[in-house]
Ligand SMILES: [Zn+2]
């Protein structure tokens with residue numbers, strides 16, 4: 001995430017964005033107010049940074065994030081948890097008792113047309129305010145806020161008081177859910193691109209591994225570890241095989257661990273490994289943002305925390321983040337696999353797929 005993007009998200013979290021009318025905003029930063037307006041076909045800000053570069057400044061990013069959250073809110077408020085999955089309508093649906101599961105009571109419904117029983121499918125059991133908060137938390141966290149900042153934002157915007165631990169539990173739960181769904185949509189990749197980088201966190205070297213599809217640049221897997229051994233490279237490939245078809249080729253930066261891992265995990269890969277030096281230009285975007293995030297992670301103390309983060313980050317990168325280089329599309333839209341681009345849609349689809 002660029003500095004301007006993360007400054008924008010912080011402005012939003014502090015409640016500095018005010019919508020005056022459609023396409024007109026005031027963003028408060030430092031001790032000044034800046035007007036951000038939609039003019040012809042782009043956002044324009046009156047700050048010196050925008051005037052000098054004529055490119056998106058932190059105020060514009062703050063407005064864009066504000067609008068993304070607003071989208072989520074309106075999607076949540078129009079949630080219909082009693083729509084029948086079979087016919088897609090709710091006109092013949094009646095309530096049919098309550099079932100208790102781990103998270104509490106779940107409303108059951110019955111569609112008289114399809115003669116089919118189903119449970120409320122919002123995934124939030126009718127708790128719209130909470131749904132709103134959870135989806136916003138996921139969004140803001142993967143866009144760059146810390147767990148504590150997310151908790152502060154929820155207090156300020158929704159008057160919901162939760163600890164950063166609760167926020168982390170929500171994130172773990174919904175990342176796991178969406179990840180199950182994403183795994184079912186296999187990426188057809190003939191060439192994997194494996195790469196890794198190192199960040200120093202509190203004196204410790206942390207290694208970030210990534211596996212990309214060469215053609216679409218979709219992130220197939222991210223793995224975070226302390227060691228750089230064969231086992232870690234194998235884990236990266238194991239994660240990869242859950243989400244992608246078996247590739248014909250694996251392009252690596254020459255790290256020895258990959259060779260052994262390919263032999264053990266991908267022995268029938270048709271063509272030999274083709275080794276290439278890292279192309280900073282191509283892989284830069286994934287790592288630049290990831291490095292900054294990993295450095296500030298509180299959730300990273302356990303390997304489970306690292307795994308949740310890696311999985312959630314891949315989801316965010318492929319399905320939610322708008323990429324300037326892809327004309328503001330997500331890599332998934334660009335590759336034509338999944339068009340949904342917010343956490344709420346992904347959670348809903350994941351729940352439908354589970355039924
Ligand atoms: Zn500005």
Ligand SMILES: [Zn+2]
Pocket residue numbers: 084085086087088089111112113114115116
């Ligand atoms: Zn029906």
